Amino acid sequence: MTCQRFGLYRGRGIHAIVVDMTTMTVRPTPSRTGSLPGTGPGVRVRVTYFPPNWFAAVMGTGIIAIAAHGLPWQPAGLSVVAVGFWLLACLVFVAVAVTTIGHWVADPAVARSHHGHRVVAHFYGAVPMAIMTVGTSTLLVGGGLVGRDVALGVDVVCWIVGTLGGVVTALVIPYRHLIVGRARVEDAFGGWLMPVVPPMVSASAAAILSGQLGAGWARDLVLGVGCAMFGLAVVAATPILVALVRRFRTGDHGATNMVPTWWIVLGPLGQSVTAMCMLAHAALHVVPAPVAGAIHEFAIAYGLVVWVIATAWIGVAALLTLRTARAGMPFAMTWWSFTFPVGTYVTGSSALALTLGRPVFEVAAVTGFAVLVAAWAVVAARTARGIVSGDLLRLPV
Known part of the structure; x- marks a missing residue:
């Protein structure tokens, strides 16, 4: 992978920032004057760089x-583990959101540059997925602490x-960077899927949410939107998956630090199996029996085929x-792709x-x-080690 250089204004000095896209970190270089205003010669400056992939x-x-x-x-204690990870996810979300806002306030030029970058921009898909992950986990495991009504409201x-x-993200980012940008197969990497997976996450989240809503237009609307999101995700992800397979077959799998992104291929596969099965279960209470039966049969056929491919x-x-x-x-x-x-x-x-x-799926799940x-x-x-040392946030010259 190559590096891209951005310009950032700091007071009266102009500082160059070298962003290494394989590590998603930043290395500041001295300004033409040698230091920031108010600092002496040789003083090393740390520049914050916080891309959207932190939401992963x-x-x-x-x-x-x-x-x-x-x-x-x-097993006993698993529910406690689930609550613990839900709380931790909420804390991480708040920390990442606050840091992102601070980054936009302190370094707007660098933050805006994420939009046009051919690698970083794709990770904006992590933002809506993080939001829905917090919402669904709150509904499923957080109700015992915050109450069902609050959990339901948060999830909605x-x-x-x-x-x-x-x-x-599913419409704008692929259009801008893959179609208008005329992306080549040799540029493909797993991160291309990040913007198009959120609708599939929305589909599975809709199935879970609809089960908590009473009969009526709200439940029907949520389930209908979930089905539409499933279709959108399949349509958007399929050509990207084809491009990734073509890139993989060339034997060039990208820089070593980008290799973990190949695991992202599991995202639309596993999430679509989850969504289709959950939508089929939710449909039993919404649509007529013959339609629900057809959806159920399709879910089984689709789920089995895609699950084998994912495995x-x-x-x-x-x-x-x-x-x-x-x-x-x-x-x-990129290791968060694991x-x-x-x-x-x-x-x-x-x-x-x-x-x-079937026991085989139970064993696979556990x-x-x-x-x-x-x-x-x-x-x-x-x-955590990278945050404490500062290596993941900013690097000295």
């Missing part, structure tokens, strides 16, 4: 709460905001990751277990959940 940490944390709630096997707001934001992709992505790790794969924020996509595989397996009652928690522990620890 919210997604990767909140999905554990959601996956834990839906596991076919519910998060679902509306996340759905609208997801439609924007196969896990093997491919794991082999690629192990090979790259042996050669050296330095930590970067969390949320795996979580969607867990929720998809749990949804199929609920739909079909095994995947164990892998998800282990991956989260590693990535979260490395992220």
Whole structure:
């Protein structure tokens, strides 16, 4: 991957910022005057750089709460674990949101530059997904602490905001960067899927939300929007998945720090299985029996096919990751790609277990959940270390 240089005004001095897109960090260089106004010669300046991919940490944390709630096997203490991860996801979301706002206030030129960058812009899809992850996890596991009505209200707001934001990212970012920008297959990376997955997250969230609403127009509307979001996500994600497969077959899998993004392919696969199965269950209470039966049959057929593809992709992505790790794969924020996509595989397996009652899906869900928690522990620890040291936020010259 290449680096892109931006200009940032600081007082009367102009400072160049070198942004390394493989690590999503920033390295400031001295201004032409050698230092900022009010500082002496040789003083090193730290410049904050906070791209939208930080919201992936919210997604990767909140999905554990959601996956834990839906596991076919519910051992003692799992509900406590789910509540703990829900609380942590809420805290991380607040911290990331506040830091993002601070970044826009302090360094607006750098923040605005994210929109036009061919790599960073795709990660704006993490924002609506993080919002909906917080909302769904609040509804599923937070009600015991905040009350059902509050949890439902939070989820409704998060679902509306996340759905609208997801439609924007799914339409605007691919159009601007892939169509107008004439992106090439050799430029494809897993992050291309980030803007188009939010509508699929909205679809599964709608199915869960509709189950908490009483009979009436609100429930029907939420379920209808969920079905529409499912269709939008499938249409938007399919050509990108084709481009990614073509890129993968060339043998050029990108820079080592971008290899984890290949796990994002699991996102639309696992999330679509979850959404389709959950929508089918929700439809039983909304549409006539013959229509609900047809949706149920489609959900089974679709879910089985896509689940097999997702399972196969896990093997491919794991082999690629192990090979790259042996050669050296330095930590970067892209490592959060090991969390949320795996979580969607867990929720998809749990949804199929609920739909079909087969042990194979139960085993896949529980095994995947164990892998998800282990991956989260590693990535979260490395992220915390990077925050404490400042390596992930700003680098000295």
